[in-house]
Amino acid sequence: MTGKTLKKLLNVCKGIIPPDTVIKNANVINVFTNTIDEDVSITIKDG
Amino acid sequence: MSISDKNNQFCGDPEIIDAKGLFLCPGFIDAHTHVDSMYPFYEFVPYSIRGGTTTVITECANIANASGFKGIESYIKSTKGYPLRCFFVAPPLTPPLPEMEESVGITLDEFKKILKRKDFLGIGEAYWISVVDGDERVLEQAAWAISLNKALDGHSSGAKGQRLNEYLITGITSCHESVNANEAVEKIKNGVYVMIREGWVRRELKELSRLADMDIDKRRLILVSDVFDAVMLCEEGYMDAVVKKAIECGFSFFDAIKMATINPADYHRLRFLGAIAPLRYADIIFLKDLKQLSIEKVMVNGEIVFAENKFLKTLKPYNYPEAxxxxxxxxxxxxxxxxxxxxxxxxxxxxxxxxxxxxxxxxxxxxxxxxxxxxxxxxxxxxxxxxxxxxxxxxxxxxxxxxxxxxxxxxxxxxxxxxxxxxxxxxxxxxxxxxxxxxxxxxxxxxxxxxxxxxxxxxxxxxxxxxxxxxxxxxxxxxxxxxxxxxxxxxxxxxxxxxxxxxxxxxxxxxxxxxxxxxxxxxxxxxxxx
Known part of the structure; x- marks a missing residue:
């Protein structure tokens, strides 16, 4: 992992760089809160 | 990946996957298995993915004993380039009793060399009797693993009380040999992760499901297969079947899911795996329902590799060296x-x-x-x-x-x-x-x-x-x-x-x-x- 990689991911998150894939309308199993997080979007870049 | 509500912002023209309300679960992790014999890795990959299992951590003692260091090197190569993450634990006792048996095996220097690799997460199962008897090979190996801050998978079948204490003082971090809840609790009390085995060698989930109602830290529990043979892979599935059984045996839905996702990821310090959360790899199972755990799709590293009950990739077989x-x-x-x-x-x-x-x-x-x-x-x-x-x-x-x-x-x-x-x-x-x-x-x-x-x-x-x-x-x-x-x-x-x-x-x-x-x-x- 490099600073350059993190900057790229940060810019994807900010909407400056396009992601590879976006998953929409998802109900995410949250293993930290023991909840189903409804209607979530997931943005993916470089796997 | 990053996570947001439905109104997240993005630019460009990315691929859009409409999950249509499916439940997204982190890819399952089999934290202790032996996929180093009985079938080629590339043949195993589609079955692992079909069972929602996107990461495996395998022993490689069979190969170390059978073909030594060269064998391990070749085996590592044979796992690369496929849509299944494979990590390893280094084999400590090759063979278990060197004065009474001989195998090709690996030297201490070779052991140290492989354990330094990033894809080697710790030491594989070291039989407790050899450890407490002071086998110098394994104590040197344990010290090396501790110095590298890596895990030491245990094999403490039957050890309890003083003998267990002697075993654990050498740095053991987990054990997959508990056959009842009392044994498991004794290990948890000592800070050891308990791997609940449900696989080809033994099926212990039913007995160990007594842990479900106990006031213990369930984050110290991990589901493992200890290997599924080809019959099981064809007929039962993989970690999806183990998680489902854990729920049927009485573990809560979230505890069961976590025992095959975030718990093993945390145990093995796989900080990019085990959850659907920022900066984690997009290894995701798309589930139709939460009861049957019916798998609709599987994504690995951001790519859908299984859908409509079909593995979507064509895998090139690894060409093992002739020697x-x-x-x-x-x-x-x-x-x-x-x-x-x-x-x-x-x-x-x-x-x-x-x-x-x-x-x-x-x-x-x-x-x-x-x-x-x-x-x-x-x-x-x-x-x-x-x-x-x-x-x-x-x-x-x-x-x-x-x-x-x-x-x-x-x-x-x-x-x-x-x-x-x-x-x-x-x-x-x-x-x-x-x-x-x-x-x-x-x-x-x-x-x-x-x-x-x-x-x-x-x-x-x-x-x-x-x-x-x-x-x-x-x-x-x-x-x-x-x-x-x-x-x-x-x-x-x-x-x-x-x-x-x-x-x-x-x-x-x-x-x-x-x-x-x-x-x-x-x-x-x-x-x-x-």
């Missing part, structure tokens, strides 16, 4: 090699008896020598057995075994714990020699001979332990093995497991190796004559 497909270099064994010389008369003989599927015991019987060799006792199911070193021309141990049921034939195999040498058992020495000869010709695997005729052969030429077959073919050959064993009289409930554990020096009580008969309790080679 590692020719690892059995034994001499030409003859029937008389399996006879045991004795003065004419009656002798009291120490015999290995099969006690359970994995445990043997010592029994004493009287055998007669008529022509200068001990006579087997077919009436009482006492027949010859030998373990042959697979790389030495003529190094083998021999004795007698009781309880196989074999009446008219022989079986030989290289699938034995842990040395991957050659085990041969037979009611007829000619059949034994034929079985060994055939096993040498096919360079490993399993052979059954009846009345001089080979009625079953399953070649496993890679390291002598991996066939070049599909999972379905391995399943068929596995089932055929059981059927053909019955033809020569044996009716083991679980023949593959029982046979391959007969020479295993990691469990009690009387074993056979390429150096002779071993009394596990005293850790001594013993004569068969009393």
């Amino acid at each position: 590692l497909k020719h690892t059995i270099t034994i001499g030409d064994y003859k029937p008389e090699d399996f006879l045991i010389k004795a003065e004419i008369g009656e002798h009291r003989i120490r015999v290995i008896e099969i006690s359970t599927q994995t445990i043997t015991k010592e029994v004493v019987t009287k055998l007669v020598s008529k022509n200068g060799f001990l006579e087997k006792d077919l009436e009482n199911d006492i027949i010859p057995i030998a373990v042959i070193n697979k790389t030495k021309p003529y190094q083998f141990g021999k004795g007698f075994i009781k309880g196989t049921g074999i009446k008219n034939g022989a079986i030989a195999t290289t699938i034995i714990w842990d040395t991957c040498n050659i085990l041969v058992i037979g009611s007829d020495e000619k059949d034994m020699a034929e079985a060994v000869k055939t096993l040498k010709r096919i360079q490993g695997g399993a052979v059954i001979v009846k009345n001089g005729e080979v009625i079953y052969e399953f070649p496993m030429p890679v390291f002598g332990t991996i066939p070049l077959n599909s999972i379905e073919e391995v399943r068929d050959k596995t089932l055929e093995f059981s059927a053909k064993l019955k033809v020569i009289g044996s009716n083991f409930e679980r023949p593959f497991l029982t046979i391959q554990t007969i020479p295993f020096t990691g469990l009690p009580f009387l074993r056979i190796t390429d150096k002779g008969i071993v009394d596990i309790k005293s850790k001594k080679l013993v004569s068969i004559f009393l």
